[in-house]
Amino acid sequence: MTIAPAITDVEQLKGHPAVARLLAWNPAVVTGVKFDRDEMTIYIDRANIREACALLRDDAECVFNFLSDITCVDWYPAEPRFEVIYHLLSIPKKERVRLKVRLDSASPAVESLCSVWAGANYFEREIFDLFGIRFTGHPYLRRLLMPEDWEGHPLRKDYPVEGYR
Amino acid sequence: MAHLTPTPVLEPGQDRTMILNMxxxxxxTHGVLRVLLEIDGETVVRIMPDIGFLHTGIEKTCEAKFYQQVVPLTDRIDYLCPMTNNLCxxxxxxxxLGLEIPAKAQWMRVLMNELTRINSHLVWLGTHAMDIGALTVFLYCFREREEILKMFEAISGQRMMTSYFRIGGLALEPPLGFFERVREFAGRFPEKVDEYENLLTGNPIWMMRTxxxxxxxxxxxxxxxxxGPTLRGSGVDIDLRRDMPYSGYxxxxxxxxxxxxGDVFARYMCRVAELRESNKIVQQALDGMPEGPIKANAPGVVLPDREKMKTQMEALIYHFKIITEGFAVPAGEVYQAVESPRGEMGYYIVSDGTAKPYRVHMRAACLANLQTLPKMCEGGLIADVVAAIGSIDIVLGEIDR
Structure with a gap:
């Protein structure tokens, strides 16, 4: 049970194609990196997530052409409170990368990826439903799993497990 | 559940279409899927799936459980392939945790996973054919499925909610005679697939419908x-078992x-071929099954054997501690994906260093696959919607979680 410590130094991880591509495009976009348990995480500035994803999808070196998953983690009461997490898969290269955007509780909103991958639709609606994150530019941002007249966002950490009765 | 009040799509002067609720x-609809169809005669103009009727908040429940207590919850997500969820x-x-799993446990996991895939595909084939009107196939498929379920019962005590895999290995040694039973099944299963194919593959009605x-x-x-097969049916060659292997694949x-x-027939052919390939993997797993322990050597994480608990003091202490306070998992996050019968099933788990997961997210293959329904159906005939839904192989328990 030995786990190598996580690498968080941008200089050491420059060789990774996704990091290299994003740094070459705009160094300000990458706000942090982490390589832990053989998984690569790149923290992206929230204003640039859509362009960053479109770049990684179309780049001939990385070809992260498949959006596996979008999800969210609530770090209540810490700030920035929310992390929206994107898992990309490269079908030709058989590689994964994880992109993260941090959002504060005052304005939990980020640009929608629906124009990059149409499949982002349901994932984003689910996060809107269960976490209350707004996705700007989403074509149909309504609750997906909970009833339409439900109050609150159940997967937030300040929402009790047994619900309100 | 967003379409309780569907937005009116009828505009003035455009009275050709009507809304049909399915x-x-x-x-x-294989459970509780609601589909809103806007139809113009027999043609589908627009289609909107409506989900959430089976939402149980499993992701939230996981956050209140110890790590080992989450395993039975994972069965209940995709109830047709419990072992795949357990495995993921x-x-x-x-x-x-950074645990090393002994070889026998890995091979057993592969064996059980492929039996699960056969089980799940048999339910799919039976119900899909029944939707289109071939009622007999259902009975044939459930005949073989029953045998697999009996094997599951023999090995785990449960037919469907197996919870057979444990963190660090397996729950139990397989019972005596189990491998012979599986070998006997795997030996005659290819003939059974021939039977299904005889009923469907060359059948002119089936071809016209698919x-x-x-x-x-x-x-x-x-x-x-x-x-999964929904993607491979459209000509994209990816299978996580082969391309990003896990658990010794x-x-x-x-x-x-x-x-x-990329049509219903292509997805049907992919899945039927997968039945045969899974059977081959089952046979390879039986032939090469290594000897050895079925649990990792990690006393604080893996429950000790019953026998040791009665004779050794530490074993009893570890057992008590794991049951009452769980085990701490080092802080971090992982995304693990496996090839479930429906596609990429992924678990994203965040640990904050305590004994309960901070966040468990399941990437449901069906949720993403269901989004393809409008692309498949719009412009087609209303009777083909049923064929399209069947060809995606949806399980609503997984979609709604």
Missing amino acids: GPQHPS YVLAVEKL KGVARMTAEDAIALGAS ENFKFKVPVAQE
Whole structure:
């Protein structure tokens, strides 16, 4: 049970194609990196997530052409409170990368990826439903799993497990 | 559940279309899927799936449980392939812990997973054919499925909610005679697949109902996040078992069936071919099954054997501690994906260093696959919607979680 410590130094991880591509495009976009348990995480500035994803999808070196998953983690009461997490898969290269955007509780909103991958639709609606994150530019941002007249966002950490009765 | 009040799509002067509500109790929606159809005569103009009727908040429940208590919850997500869900979850936690799993446990996991895949595909084939009107296939498929369920019962005590995998290994040694039973089943299963194919593959009615129906291109399938046979039916050659192997799949030789047409028939052919390939993996697993322990050597994580608990003091203490306070998992996050019968099933687990997961997220293959439904059906005939839904192989328990 030995786990190598996580690498968080941008200089050491420059060789990774996704990091290299994003740094070459705009160094300000990458706000942090982490390589832990053989998984690569790149923290992206929230204003640039859509362009960053479109770049990684179309780049001939990385070809992260498949959006596996979008999800969210609530770090209540810490700030920035929310992390929206994107898992990309490269079908030709058989590689994964994880992109993260941090959002504060005052304005939990980020640009929608629906124009990059149409499949982002349901994932984003689910996060809107269960976490209350707004996705700007989403074509149909309504609750997906909970009833339409439900109050609150159940997967937030300040929402009790047994619900309100 | 967003469409309780559907937005009116009828505009002045456009009185050709009508709204038809299908489900949530419609038998061909495989559970509780509701589909809103805007139809112009027999043609589907627009289609909107409506989900959430089976939402149980499993992701939230997981956050209140110890790591080992989450395993039974994972069965209940996709109730047709419990072992695949168990496997994906335990692999993710083992990656967080950095655990090494003994070879026999890995091979057993592969064996059980492929039996699960056969089981799930048999339910799919039976219900899909029944939706289109071939009632007999259902009875044939459930005959073989019953045998697999009995094997599950023999090995885990449960027919469907197996919870057979544990963090660090397996729950129990397989019972005496289990491997012979599986070998006997695997020996005659290919003939059974021939029987199904005799009923369907060359059948002119089946071909007319499936060929050229609900087409989807590879580009659309990738953009919509489709995976598994839904993606491979459109000509994209990816299978996580072969391309990003886990749990020792690199030791097995099998083909990944891919079809180019992207219609219902192509997805049908992929899955039927997968039945045969899974059976081959089962046979390889039986032939090469290594000897050795079925649990990792990690006393604070893996429950001790019953026998040791009665004779050794530490074993009893570890047992008590694991049951009452769980085990701490080092802080971090992992995303583990496996190839479920429906596609890419992924678990994203965040640990904050305590004994309960901070966040468990399940990437449901069906949720993404369901998004392809409008692409497949719009412009087609209303009767083909049923064929399209069947060809995606949805399980609403997984979609709604």
